[in-house]
Amino acid sequence: MRLQGKITAITGAGRGIGRAAAELFAREGAKVAILELDEKSGKDAEATIRKSGGTAQFIRTDVSNEESVRTAFTEVDRVFGGLHVLYNNASVYLGKHDTSVTKLPSEIWRRVLGINLDSVYLCSKYAIPIMIRCGGGSVINTSSSAGQIGIPFCDAYTATKGGTTTLTRSMAVEYGPHGVRTNCIAPAAIATDMVRESNTSSPDFDEKLFIRSTPLRRWGTPGEIAKIALFLASDDSSYMNGAVLVADGGITLVCAYHNNPELPEGRPGLK
């Protein structure tokens, strides 16, 4: 029961990593606010947690919309009477629609920036004052390998994840003195619907090559990231502030997977 008595809010908790974290946080004694756009999965997450004896409340939220976010945190405060943990998890990855800057339509750029980066600003803006009032807490942001190295051909996504990584560091300095720690998880290659709907459904996706490029030779699971979020949410990480925890099976280190047929061939010159 590492989160006994803690009030937590997780964005995008209807499926994937956010869902795994919501269920784990509830098992560890937390009250969980599920801030999710998709009503069906959000309600399902709430019902699953309640059925197993946990405490959860689905609050339909569009994390890219300021009024929706403001209302959501007012509701979290009303229902649970405070907040200790904000897990900024919701994002979109638009696969083929998100590409290199010269081809990227501005609507896609704005949509991805809104959901992935404005959301971190907006949720933090309305959550942190409640956390400070409650004596402090933990903000967990979600970056990606894209925010570590910059992944080509998804420039909007990459920009949001780079922004999230550096925003984590400035927030850590700004709110640390108020007792609010801010850290970030940078996953890659986690088997979720986000990946199924983008990478793996693409005809030029070579799964064998992808797995061979991953030092651990397998996909990660949502539960493996949820356990890192649990660590950052709990007092076990009480002296961590401004950290970026990379959880990617080592794929970012080798950075080998890049097989885009649009790019020109190189010029072999060794022999």
Ligand SMILES: NC(=O)c1ccc[n+]([C@@H]2O[C@H](COP(=O)([O-])OP(=O)(O)OC[C@H]3O[C@@H](n4cnc5c(N)ncnc54)[C@H](O)[C@@H]3O)[C@@H](O)[C@H]2O)c1
């Ligand atoms: N899966 C991976 O390999 C991977 C790699 C790097 C980073 N990440 C990051 O991890 C996080 C979770 O990824 P996932 O794979 O579980 O994704 P997912 O697509 O499976 O889940 C994302 C959730 O966010 C919700 N959501 C989308 N737009 C929303 C909005 N406007 N308001 C509220 N909720 C919204 C979706 O409905 C969904 O439930 C994301 O930030 C993602 O960028 C994932």
